[in-house]
Amino acid sequence: MPIIKVNNLSKSFGGVKAVSNINMTIDGGEIIGVIGPNGAGKTTFFNLLTGIYSPSSGEVVYNLDKEISSKSFKPYKMTGYGVARTFQNIRLFKNMSILDNVLLGYHNNMRYGLLSSLFRLPSFYKNESKAYEEVLKLLEIFNLLDKKDELASSLPYGEQRKVEIARALAAKPKLLLLDEPAAGMNPNETKELTALINWIKDEFKLTIILIEHDMSLVMGICSKVFVFDYGTLIASGTPNEVQNNEQVIKAYLGGE
């Protein structure tokens, strides 16, 4: 059963149609790639999936726990619906420690009220220590445990990307959206990341959608690829099918 249905989704900014008439269905438990030249509308598409933009027409329907339409999307509600994301231009909380950054991902799983946080009632200790345990486990998975007290801005680029993924996972999502996870990584780091993404998909029982320019990563782990160009969906299918698609080649290399 599909967990995401996108029906005639369009978004325009003034006269520019950033995304127009996208239709797709995505099944659970897969790694989906979204590729396309710069300015093809990939990030706009992500922003539509996460409620940062609301569609000009059409809709997105999630079927993760229950059916939710993009009409009720709000950015802060998405983690509650089971959708977490990372950003293309890393958006960590730079002056907070790695630990605090990932703890923030856990925000929606915290259950205690204002009085508990002011007076440190028992529920404060219960929730916080549970959160710490789970977050430390996540940091261990990402090999960041010994750096947990460093400021996010002090880490190298590749590790900041990892912190962002760890932070998104702390929200316990069912759907993880990664916006260019390998950007700025060297080939070794990319290889490591590829293995990691594959592993977290199984370990956390996730569906993952990723935007990526690194074709070795996309072709290596995606079971299905969607190709965007000028805001429209020009091709979809397995990595092999897409690689041999004439329109895709034209979009990337130009031509008649």
Add this chain to the structure above:
Amino acid sequence: MKLFNKKNTLSMLAVLGVYAIAGLLINTGFIDSYIFLNIVLIGINIILAVSLNLITGFTGQFSLGHAAFMSIGAYAAGILTAKLDQPFWVGIAGAALFAAFAGIVIGIPTLRLKGDYLAIATLGFAEIVKIIGLNTEYIGGATGLNDIPRYTTWTWLYFCVAATVLLISNFIKSYKGRACIAIGEDEIAAEAMGVNTTYYKVLAFTLGAFFAGIAGALYANYFYFLKPDSFGFMKSIDILVIVVFGGMGSIKGSIIGAILLSVISLFLQGIPELRMVVYSLILFLIMVYRPQGIMGKSSLKFFRKRGVLYANHQGK
């Protein structure tokens, strides 16, 4: 996870020790009423600075109307204790609740504004409060509200300050506080992590106003007399100066800032002609050579240590 450990038992003893020693000095007359007046002002400024730090330093919402919350609290306490003959604790509670309510009312429409726009909106709010005060006959209008009983003692002052510092520090180290800090850092990322930014901004604003109201009550019941002019734009700026001087996002900084600035201006009273010049010069030099404020750097460390929970995890 123990409620009492070595560290917080020690700090509790220190807090009680300072209270007892200073109380003794005041009662024996070793600290005269002039110095005590300055201690009251320092205490009130600590409450104001720590509560504004929650709004501006941690949550990143630039507010120029903090004195207005103080004045709402001061007038509420003044009316409750002078006109309605209520005991002081009712005055303090009423002051805090009225100010917090004003925080909600003003917070909901203005907190969708950002940066300078929010600053102007809060400035406008402070002016409105002042003008309402000037034109309300019941609270004395421009002549002010008189004959407020002097209830503010060393005990009340000290425990109100201690409670403010403790509760706001606790809040900051809870997930709600982390959400507020995250909003100050990057609103879009905070929202993507499930933080309802509007709610947390209003919450920070309301909590800040709540404690500013307490400061107002202490002020009203120490100085007998209130007039709307004392809570104008300049008072808001004074509080902001303490916060920036001490370090945005550092509670220790706000406390040290409030004490230092009061002591500096106390010492400068010997040279009244040059007082404001020297005072401004000190501020200028601090901002040039230490733009992050006195405690700016160590505040980050302060977060990294994060008290009880962290210590327990380190032990593992």
